[in-house]
Amino acid sequence: MKVLMFGWEFPPHILGGLGTASYGLTKGMALQEDMDITFCIPKPWGDEDKSFLKIIGMNNTPVVWRNVNWEYVNNRLGSSMNPQLYYDLRDHIYADFNYLYTNDLGCIEFSGRYPDNLYEEINNYSIVAGVVARQQQFDIIHSHDWLTYPAGIHAKQVTGKPLVIHVHATDFDRSRGNVNPTVYAIEKNGMDQADHIMCVSELTRQTVIDKYFQDPRKVTTVHNAVSPLSQEIMDIVPKKNPKEKVVTFLGRITMQKGPEYFVEAASMVLKRTRNIRFVMAGNGDMMNEMIRLVAERGIADRFHFPGFMKGNQVYEVLKASDVYIMPSVSEPFGISPLEAMQCSVPTIISKQSGCAEILDKCIKTDYWDIQAMADAIYSICTYQSLYEYLRDEGKKEVDQIKWENVGYKVRGIYDEVLKQYR
Amino acid sequence: MRTICLYFEIHQIIHLKRYRFFDIGKDHYYYDDYANEASINEVAERSYIPALSALIDMTKNSGGTFKVALSISGVALEQLEIHAPDVIDLLHQLNDTDCCEFLAEPYSHGLSSLVNEECFKEEVMRQSNKIKQLFGKAPKVFRNSSLIYSDGIGATVASMGFKGMLTEGAKYILGWKSPHYMYHCSQAPNLKLLLRDFKLSDDIGLRFSNSEWSEYPLFADTYINWIDSLPQDEQVINIFMELSALGIFQPLSSNILEFLKALPACAKAKGITFSTPTEIVTKSKSVSSIDVPDPISWVNEERDVTPWLGNVLQREAFNKLYSVAERVYLCDDRRIKQDWDYLQASNNFRFMTTKHTGIALSRGIYDSAYDAFTNYMNILGDFINRVNSLYPEDIDNEELNSLLTTIRNQGEELADLHRELEHLQAKTAKAKPAVSAAQEAAVPGKTTPAKSVSTEKVPGKKAVAMKKTSEKKVDK
Numbered sequence: 075m076k077v078l079m080f081g082w083e084f085p086p087h088i089l090g091g092l093g094t095a096s097y098g099l100t101k102g103m104a105l106q107e108d109m110d111i112t113f114c115i116p117k118p119w120g121d122e123d124k125s126f127l128k129i130i131g132m133n134n135t136p137v138v139w140r141n142v143n144w145e146y147v148n149n150r151l152g153s154s155m156n157p158q159l160y161y162d163l164r165d166h167i168y169a170d171f172n173y174l175y176t177n178d179l180g181c182i183e184f185s186g187r188y189p190d191n192l193y194e195e196i197n198n199y200s201i202v203a204g205v206v207a208r209q210q211q212f213d214i215i216h217s218h219d220w221l222t223y224p225a226g227i228h229a230k231q232v233t234g235k236p237l238v239i240h241v242h243a244t245d246f247d248r249s250r251g252n253v254n255p256t257v258y259a260i261e262k263n264g265m266d267q268a269d270h271i272m273c274v275s276e277l278t279r280q281t282v283i284d285k286y287f288q289d290p291r292k293v294t295t296v297h298n299a300v301s302p303l304s305q306e307i308m309d310i311v312p313k314k315n316p317k318e319k320v321v322t323f324l325g326r327i328t329m330q331k332g333p334e335y336f337v338e339a340a341s342m343v344l345k346r347t348r349n350i351r352f353v354m355a356g357n358g359d360m361m362n363e364m365i366r367l368v369a370e371r372g373i374a375d376r377f378h379f380p381g382f383m384k385g386n387q388v389y390e391v392l393k394a395s396d397v398y399i400m401p402s403v404s405e406p407f408g409i410s411p412l413e414a415m416q417c418s419v420p421t422i423i424s425k426q427s428g429c430a431e432i433l434d435k436c437i438k439t440d441y442w443d444i445q446a447m448a449d450a451i452y453s454i455c456t457y458q459s460l461y462e463y464l465r466d467e468g469k470k471e472v473d474q475i476k477w478e479n480v481g482y483k484v485r486g487i488y489d490e491v492l493k494q495y496r
Numbered sequence: 497m498r499t500i501c502l503y504f505e506i507h508q509i510i511h512l513k514r515y516r517f518f519d520i521g522k523d524h525y526y527y528d529d530y531a532n533e534a535s536i537n538e539v540a541e542r543s544y545i546p547a548l549s550a551l552i553d554m555t556k557n558s559g560g561t562f563k564v565a566l567s568i569s570g571v572a573l574e575q576l577e578i579h580a581p582d583v584i585d586l587l588h589q590l591n592d593t594d595c596c597e598f599l600a601e602p603y604s605h606g607l608s609s610l611v612n613e614e615c616f617k618e619e620v621m622r623q624s625n626k627i628k629q630l631f632g633k634a635p636k637v638f639r640n641s642s643l644i645y646s647d648g649i650g651a652t653v654a655s656m657g658f659k660g661m662l663t664e665g666a667k668y669i670l671g672w673k674s675p676h677y678m679y680h681c682s683q684a685p686n687l688k689l690l691l692r693d694f695k696l697s698d699d700i701g702l703r704f705s706n707s708e709w710s711e712y713p714l715f716a717d718t719y720i721n722w723i724d725s726l727p728q729d730e731q732v733i734n735i736f737m738e739l740s741a742l743g744i745f746q747p748l749s750s751n752i753l754e755f756l757k758a759l760p761a762c763a764k765a766k767g768i769t770f771s772t773p774t775e776i777v778t779k780s781k782s783v784s785s786i787d788v789p790d791p792i793s794w795v796n797e798e799r800d801v802t803p804w805l806g807n808v809l810q811r812e813a814f815n816k817l818y819s820v821a822e823r824v825y826l827c828d829d830r831r832i833k834q835d836w837d838y839l840q841a842s843n844n845f846r847f848m849t850t851k852h853t854g855i856a857l858s859r860g861i862y863d864s865a866y867d868a869f870t871n872y873m874n875i876l877g878d879f880i881n882r883v884n885s886l887y888p889e890d891i892d893n894e895e896l897n898s899l900l901t902t903i904r905n906q907g908e909e910l911a912d913l914h915r916e917l918e919h920l921q922a923k924t925a926k927a928k929p930a931v932s933a934a935q936e937a938a939v940p941g942k943t944t945p946a947k948s949v950s951t952e953k954v955p956g957k958k959a960v961a962m963k964k965t966s967e968k969k970v971d972k
Contacts, residue, residue, distance in 0.1 A: 449516045
């Protein structure tokens with residue numbers, strides 16, 4: 075089975091959980107021998123892992139015909155793409171896009187991030203997708219998140235192949251309810267046009283059904299999983315101070331993640347005991363507000379903001395922690411608690427997180443219940459048996475959550491969609 | 497003659513309230529009064545009152561042939577007295593029929609039998625006395641919380657003078673043996689054991705209203721036929737369950753009480769009688785001893801103590817609780833003793849289980865095992881602080897015990913001396929008018945004898961009392 079996937083991020087250059095999920099899912103699916111995945115991203119860097127799928131860079135796909143020779147193409151794109159593919163794609167340009175700004179190869183430039191002109195970039199992505207869809211041979215189209223829904227719809231219209239979309243988040247999660255009408259329109263259109271909708275949690279599925287008015291029969295929950303840790307990460311020696319406990323929050327400091335609840339809970343805990351430190355790693359638009367709040371509560375000596383963490387730094391921080399906390403107000407899934415549990419860190423998550431649906435060996439509280447949260451932090455730091463239980467059992471539990479199984483579930487949905495589509 | 501021994505447990509815990517760690521040291525009241533009142537009233541209304549009324553009818557209608565046994569935990573009795581006195585009235589009515597036996601059990605419905613013998617004996621005796629006070633008969637047969645039993649527990653129970661004990665007919669203990677005979681404890685041959693037939697008990701208590709069960713709907717004649725078709729020499733059929741099975745687990749709409757009411761007539765037709773545990777224990781003979789090295793219970797498929805002590809959380813909470821057992825035993829603070837009863841209830845540990853049994857478990861106010869653990873440990877933290885603040889921590893328990901004994905004995909001694917003093921003062925007061933009268937009559941200046949008698953007596957008594965003190969010290 076051949077799948078054409080549209081995505082926005084792919085490791086190692088990732089900005090959020092979408093890239094991690096895309097990688098894990100494709101890798102898990104690739105374990106099925108007859109699975110052949112082509113993954114489109116706006117801007118490959120050339121160091122992506124291509125051992126189990128093909129990657130097509132949208133910024134390397136021509137939309138305007140340029141007469142360039144093999145040497146030149148090879149020189150420009152050789153690191154990330156076979157020149158022959160460039161020529162094949164060039165044969166499938168379907169309209170005159172000279173009015174767009176294109177480079178010397180007739181390609182549109184992409185930032186591959188979330189720039190201010192995101193809508194324009196999404197539109198360009200969809201234009202390029204038309205070329206890719208005309209050139210590639212595939213059985214089914216799979217679009218990851220709203221940024222690529224227009225591309226998926228375009229590909230479906232061009233080829234008549236079924237479209238499956240993967241909802242990693244909705245705008246209701248990102249905005250605590252104040253949705254952006256443009257984003258909503260793109261999301262709703264994608265869902266209406268899709269032949270099947272996969273959601274990363276039951277929570278998201280309900281949002282899709284209730285807020286986007288989708289038929290429950292075409293919406294399925296496909297929970298995410300987590301990739302095993304590499305040996306390099308396993309070998310990181312945790313730096314721990316035996317006299318102090320560390321409670322960590324790791325993620326974007328934005329409204330969606332509920333950072334203020336963490337600060338409030340921390341101040342309650344610190345009223346009682348002083349041997350606990352709190353870390354809020356990451357950055358975001360609420361960071362300054364949080365620093366101010368911490369100062370207001372008078373706990374700045376015990377509350378730290380180390381900033382954005384990259385690559386292995388994340389695991390160094392996790393391994394040095396005694397408690398990981400994710401008080402998200404609305405989290406479609408949330409892979410980071412699973413990563414913390416892989417590092418044998420006891421975890422507290424909000425009940426409003428999608429991953430709460432598949433995790434059992436962690437503490438769940440309501441995001442607004444700062445007293446329960448404070449209580450949970452205090453008891454993990456105080457009662458050794460609870461700490462040990464969550465550490466060991468949590469690790470055992472999370473090691474059973476594998477992308478391979480998710481791959482089989484997705485495959486089952488593909489088969490079902492194809493059967494009905496004929 | 498084949499006989500059925502029907503026994504019901506009455507137990508309701510005192511619900512703990514949501515207790516955060518910042519309450520430690522500030523709030524010493526741990527209970528959710530609203531939940532306690534609401535739950536006991538619900539159980540009383542939906543189950544205890546209709547079920548007990550049915551049992552009373554059955555004893556009256558059967559002309560004394562229907563018999564039943566009950567046990568009530570101390571904490572449940574306290575709650576019933578406060579919130580549902582109607583149930584106590586019904587228990588009295590049932591007691592008046594003389595067809596009902598009350599059994600002894602630990603006051604707190606706790607697990608003290610597994611860890612602290614002294615504490616266990618104390619609460620069993622307290623429960624027995626309470627039952628005797630209420631119903632006029634001292635229990636002769638014992639049943640432990642959740643029918644927990646092991647050889648060691650059996651020996652302790654026998655040493656307290658009980659004739660029999662109820663426990664589970666666990667498959668892995670019995671092996672090829674049948675629960676339909678009476679056995680005895682391997683360490684104390686005088687203690688007879690009645691083993692629960694879990695199949696027949698669960699048919700009523702667990703499956704009765706389950707419409708997917710192959711035997712649904714179950715009728716009394718079918719049920720009695722099952723018992724009748726057992727091999728001839730199997731004489732004792734022990735059917736034990738919670739009283740709340742009638743009405744709560746099996747709703748009244750399933751006609752479970754009608755089923756129950758039909759049992760005596762059906763049994764009579766087949767020549768099967770009903771007996772109380774004491775009758776069986778005194779009349780029948782034990783066929784063999786039973787070895788139970790590790791504790792068994794009537795819960796879960798494993799029939800062991802893992803529902804309460806299966807994971808590290810439960811064991812930590814349990815060990816922390818009983819780490820102060822001796823101190824609580826020594827102290828005489830009423831509120832601490834009361835909290836001790838409520839905190840011991842095994843349900844508190846059950847809430848922390850992480851076992852997957854397939855049967856839904858109600859965790860009360862708790863979301864999860866961790867939530868239950870956190871809440872309980874916070875309360876326990878406060879409780880232990882209170883216990884430790886009673887006496888200095890650096891004195892070990894043995895030393896503390898002897899000091900307390902000395903203080904108590906000295907107190908008694910002082911009281912004795914005071915009494916003595918008053919007695920003598922009264923005597924001298926009486927003697928004085930007599931003496932003065934004599935003085936008037938006889939030669940003045942001879943008053944000394946009366947005085948000297950009194951002064952001689954006092955030191956003599958004191959010496960005896962002192963001797964007593966030292967003897968008591970040695971005893972303890």
